[in-house]
Amino acid sequence: MLADDMACNARNEYPAQVFNNENHKLNLYGDNVEVDYRGYEVTVENFLRVLTGRHENAVPRSKRLLSDEGSHILLYMTGHGGDEFLKFQDAEELQSHDLADAVKQMKEKRRFKELMIMVDTCQAATLFNQLQSPGVLAIGSSLKGENSYSHHLDSDVGVSVVDRFTYYTLAFFERLNIYDNASLNSLFRSYDPKLLMSTAYYRTDLYQPHLAEVPVTNFFGSVMETIHTDSVYKAFSSKTSNNKINSEMPVNQLSEHDELQKANIPNDELKTEKQKCPYTQMRVDLHEKLEKFENVDTVVNLGIAVMVFVVMISSSLL
Amino acid sequence: MACLVRSWIPLLFLQSFLVAIAFGSNEGEEFSEELLLKPLPDRKVLAHFHFENRAPPSNSHGRNHHLFPKAISQLVQKFRVKEMELSFTQGRWNHEHWGGFDPLSSMNAKPVGVELWAVFDVPQSQVDISWKNLTHALSGLFCASINFLESSTSYAAPTWGFGTNSDKLRYGSLPREAVCTENLTPWLKLLPCRDKDGISALMNRPSVYRGFYHSQRLHLSTVESGQEGLGSGIVLEQTLTVVIQPETTSVETNMQPSWSLSSLFGRKVVGSCVLAKSSNVYLQLEGRLGHESKNVDTEIEAHKLWMNSDFDLSLKPDRVIRESSSLLFIFDIDKSSDSEPFDLGLTWKLPSKWSCEQAPLHASRFLMGSGNERGAIAILLKATESQEKLSGRNLTTDGRCTIKANIFQIFPWYIKVYYHTLQIFVDQQQKTDSEVLKKINVSPSTDKVSSGMLEMMLELPCEVKSAAISIEYDKGFLHIDEYPPDANQGFDIPSALISFPSHHASLDFQEELSKSPLLSSFKEKSLVRSYTEVLLVPLTTPDFSMPYNVITITCTIFALYFGSLLNVLRRRIGEEERFLKSQAGKKRGGLKQLLSRLTAKIRGRPIEAPSSESPAAESSFLSSKLIFKIILVAGAAAAWQYFSTDK
Numbered sequence: 034m035l036a037d038d039m040a041c042n043a044r045n046e047y048p049a050q051v052f053n054n055e056n057h058k059l060n061l062y063g064d065n066v067e068v069d070y071r072g073y074e075v076t077v078e079n080f081l082r083v084l085t086g087r088h089e090n091a092v093p094r095s096k097r098l099l100s101d102e103g104s105h106i107l108l109y110m111t112g113h114g115g116d117e118f119l120k121f122q123d124a125e126e127l128q129s130h131d132l133a134d135a136v137k138q139m140k141e142k143r144r145f146k147e148l149m150i151m152v153d154t155c156q157a158a159t160l161f162n163q164l165q166s167p168g169v170l171a172i173g174s175s176l177k178g179e180n181s182y183s184h185h186l187d188s189d190v191g192v193s194v195v196d197r198f199t200y201y202t203l204a205f206f207e208r209l210n211i212y213d214n215a216s217l218n219s220l221f222r223s224y225d226p227k228l229l230m231s232t233a234y235y236r237t238d239l240y241q242p243h244l245a246e247v248p249v250t251n252f253f254g255s256v257m258e259t260i261h262t263d264s265v266y267k268a269f270s271s272k273t274s275n276n277k278i279n280s281e282m283p284v285n286q287l288s289e290h291d292e293l294q295k296a297n298i299p300n301d302e303l304k305t306e307k308q309k310c311p312y313t314q315m316r317v318d319l320h321e322k323l324e325k326f327e328n329v330d331t332v333v334n335l336g337i338a339v340m341v342f343v344v345m346i347s348s349s350l351l
Numbered sequence: 352m353a354c355l356v357r358s359w360i361p362l363l364f365l366q367s368f369l370v371a372i373a374f375g376s377n378e379g380e381e382f383s384e385e386l387l388l389k390p391l392p393d394r395k396v397l398a399h400f401h402f403e404n405r406a407p408p409s410n411s412h413g414r415n416h417h418l419f420p421k422a423i424s425q426l427v428q429k430f431r432v433k434e435m436e437l438s439f440t441q442g443r444w445n446h447e448h449w450g451g452f453d454p455l456s457s458m459n460a461k462p463v464g465v466e467l468w469a470v471f472d473v474p475q476s477q478v479d480i481s482w483k484n485l486t487h488a489l490s491g492l493f494c495a496s497i498n499f500l501e502s503s504t505s506y507a508a509p510t511w512g513f514g515t516n517s518d519k520l521r522y523g524s525l526p527r528e529a530v531c532t533e534n535l536t537p538w539l540k541l542l543p544c545r546d547k548d549g550i551s552a553l554m555n556r557p558s559v560y561r562g563f564y565h566s567q568r569l570h571l572s573t574v575e576s577g578q579e580g581l582g583s584g585i586v587l588e589q590t591l592t593v594v595i596q597p598e599t600t601s602v603e604t605n606m607q608p609s610w611s612l613s614s615l616f617g618r619k620v621v622g623s624c625v626l627a628k629s630s631n632v633y634l635q636l637e638g639r640l641g642h643e644s645k646n647v648d649t650e651i652e653a654h655k656l657w658m659n660s661d662f663d664l665s666l667k668p669d670r671v672i673r674e675s676s677s678l679l680f681i682f683d684i685d686k687s688s689d690s691e692p693f694d695l696g697l698t699w700k701l702p703s704k705w706s707c708e709q710a711p712l713h714a715s716r717f718l719m720g721s722g723n724e725r726g727a728i729a730i731l732l733k734a735t736e737s738q739e740k741l742s743g744r745n746l747t748t749d750g751r752c753t754i755k756a757n758i759f760q761i762f763p764w765y766i767k768v769y770y771h772t773l774q775i776f777v778d779q780q781q782k783t784d785s786e787v788l789k790k791i792n793v794s795p796s797t798d799k800v801s802s803g804m805l806e807m808m809l810e811l812p813c814e815v816k817s818a819a820i821s822i823e824y825d826k827g828f829l830h831i832d833e834y835p836p837d838a839n840q841g842f843d844i845p846s847a848l849i850s851f852p853s854h855h856a857s858l859d860f861q862e863e864l865s866k867s868p869l870l871s872s873f874k875e876k877s878l879v880r881s882y883t884e885v886l887l888v889p890l891t892t893p894d895f896s897m898p899y900n901v902i903t904i905t906c907t908i909f910a911l912y913f914g915s916l917l918n919v920l921r922r923r924i925g926e927e928e929r930f931l932k933s934q935a936g937k938k939r940g941g942l943k944q945l946l947s948r949l950t951a952k953i954r955g956r957p958i959e960a961p962s963s964e965s966p967a968a969e970s971s972f973l974s975s976k977l978i979f980k981i982i983l984v985a986g987a988a989a990a991w992q993y994f995s996t997d998k
Contacts, residue, residue, distance in 0.1 A: 038531060041532070049556040049559070066533050067533050068494050071533070073499070091498075095491040096490070123836050
């Protein structure tokens with residue numbers, strides 16, 4: 034989504050070229066760029082529609098986010114922003130609770146497995162304050178009360194060409210070669226607050242995997258994981274034959290499965306611990322009983338009527 | 352060894368048989384690529400890329416394409432498009448210097464931004480729905496906001512003013528749409544060789560977008576096959592027209608700049624696209640009448656055509672063709688390859704001047720009036736120097752020579768045009784409508800529903816020096832949500848189209864050129880047309896901060912009102928003095944009072960009036976009640992905390 038046409042702007046001395054550096058070595062706009070939403074189409078409404086997938090029927094597939102429950106999504110936002118908002122087109126704002134609601138909807142509709150949000154604005158970390166959905170990793174270029182600055186001015190083009198956070202992110206990726214297995218942890222550690230002139234803050238409380246084990250290619254670029262199986266049709270056919278599948282999978286898959294089983298065990302322990310406490314046991318029992326009710330509405334209505342009755346009696350007595 | 356040979360011979364036959372079948376089913380799909388270079392009189396060079404892709408009629412089911420882009424054939428099939436043209440343009444075609452009468456400028460001088468028109472093959476009631484779906488599909492295909500044309504306020508249904516006579520024609524234009532690499536990328540992906548091979552490999556993006564004018568156009572038309580059961584064939588024509596100024600180091604300003612393909616685009620043609628049936632580069636030089644020599648049979652005479660005192664070509668042309676006022680050099684680039692790239696260059700030796708033929712009248716449009724309430728639009732048609740040449744051909748029935756001009760305009764609904772204020776001036780004298788205006792078709796606009804459309808046919812005398820048409824309008828008000836984010840820039844009125852139905856532009860080549868689609872399209876008679884400028888109209892804009900102001904003022908008023916109301920109702924006069932007095936007289940704690948109050952509440956007895964009790968007891972009771980409450984809440988919180996944390 035590009036709100037302004039920078040590359041072919043009449044004021045751009047270098048048409049069809051967008052540089053990230055004064056030395057003009059790297060043309061980011063390239064030869065094969067495609068932009069789906071641009072100009073007046075970049076609105077908060079369209080952004081939320083793309084995220085949640087609620088489009089009109091006529092909208093073509095190339096303008097939809099065709100993701101499913103196994104997708105890794107990278108969401109990068111830059112521009113002007115502030116405490117819990119991001120500015121759109123000088124006329125609108127995207128607020129943090131709108132973004133959190135959209136991500137919650139996406140999680141309900143199973144539109145992503147892992148989502149990485151990268152925000153490069155002033156007070157960027159506040160934009161993902163309200164996020165609660167699991168599987169989301171968010172990094173912002175500055176904390177509340179801090180500004181994010183641009184890196185340098187290109188006096189040839191006449192504007193600042195790149196922001197500090199973006200510049201150092203790009204510098205990190207330019208240093209890698211195609212066979213490097215850099216992890217997200219190394220990317221996040223590479224931000225130096227003194228160079229950025231702001232603190233790059235990231236939240237991992239909603240993101241389960243350890244950052245040191247997640248390769249950057251999970252989000253930046255696309256590396257498909259292939260699972261090698263010897264048998265052509267039998268694998269993944271039925272859930273009951275778990276044992277058979279385990280024996281056929283290669284070794285690393287086995288270890289993952291074991292880990293999962295191990296992870297299940299502490300949960301069971303917790304559950305038994307919970308059951309010892311009477312108060313919570315009562316709560317749990319009540320919850321289960323309520324769930325068993327088919328007509329929850331009648332119970333609620335009955336309860337309200339009883340309450341009104343009690344209030345009437347007590348007020349008449351007092 | 353022999354048995355091995357024998358075993359794979361039948362396999363070979365089988366393979367070739369299968370290949371023949373595969374190709375046989377797609378036989379007839381043709382692709383040709385061409386590039387026309389033309390130096391322009393004002394030291395610029397025009398480069399016109401032309402790609403034509405033909406799909407023959409075949410069964411609509413199981414249509415296999417091997418050259419034709421599937422996206423286009425699916426588009427045609429789904430929306431039943433009979434003919435369509437989509438163009439993305441930036442820059443203004445300079446009619447005075449670059450010409451207006453030749454087929455190239457008539458077909459490729461397009462209005463700024465996006466222009467889309469389509470003729471459908473569906474029942475009349477479904478044309479609008481098909482148009483809407485087509486705009487969405489094209490916006491996804493070409494990375495542009497063409498979907499803004501879906502609403503009925505942005506398109507119109509011209510009848511005869513547009514040149515295509517159909518009632519299922521829809522026309523829309525977006526003057527403010529930007530054109531950049533992202534529009535060229537999907538356009539190039541429709542070509543069989545993309546931008547990797549052949550002539551399309553020349554398209555260096557910075558060179559294209561640095562040009563004074565660049566326009567990419569896609570035109571598709573269906574060819575009905577006579578037979579039942581066969582779907583229609585499709586002809587897809589893609590052109591890119593760029594006007595570039597070559598870098599020149601010469602100090603002489605009289606001389607035309609010398610250029611070559613590598614100096615214009617930074618690249619050379621390295622081999623043709625193998626999927627193309629023909630791959631040619633043409634160089635057209637205008638105003639070469641003087642160099643017509645009688646016999647070009649001798650080698651020396653032919654040599655003089657492209658290497659003479661005026662200019663030099665760096666490569667030998669394969670053919671030279673003459674036209675009434677220009678010379679055409681044809682280069683076949685099939686032979687070029689990595690080792691010998693094709694880099695055509697033109698070096699000027701002597702200053703030369705020529706002029707391109709212009710349309711009989713030069714059209715321009717401007718706004719009149721000031722202020723944000725009303726204004727007027729004027730179209731000015733001025734005679735050009737080619738007018739005398741062309742006037743001899745048009746004679747009406749009573750022997751007068753006239754020029755017919757069709758004017759087609761769309762007005763957005765917020766430009767409320769008063770059609771009765773139409774005034775026509777010929778040679779600065781106002782004429783009554785019936786003298787000059789032969790046909791007029793007006794479709795008035797409806798506020799926020801549809802745009803207005805005006806089609807006029809004027810018949811002007813051949814000797815006319817200038818003609819002007821003016822029409823007045825009122826500016827409308829938009830709802831605050833309908834303003835774009837940059838509302839203070841203004842709003843655009845799309846270009847008007849002026850066409851001359853009595854004239855036809857065509858190049859009359861003296862030789863047979865059926866193999867080249869570009870040149871055969873030039874040979875066909877096409878309508879002379881020119882687009883005027885886009886007009887920028889400032890409309891009244893509201894104060895966009897007003898909603899915020901209203902909310903702030905209202906909330907302040909509510910706060911003041913309710914605050915003061917509550918104050919008035921709740922506060923008792925003199926209560927503060929009484930409270931202070933009671934503080935002075937307080938002695939003992941009121942735990943007994945507290946207990947008595949509690950028991951009274953439980954038994955349901957009415958609470959004794961607080962005024963009977965001593966104020967001293969009251970104050971001490973208050974403080975002990977407060978302490979009791981605090982202890983209770985703290986205890987509840989501690990208990991909650993203990994029970995809710997799980998280990």
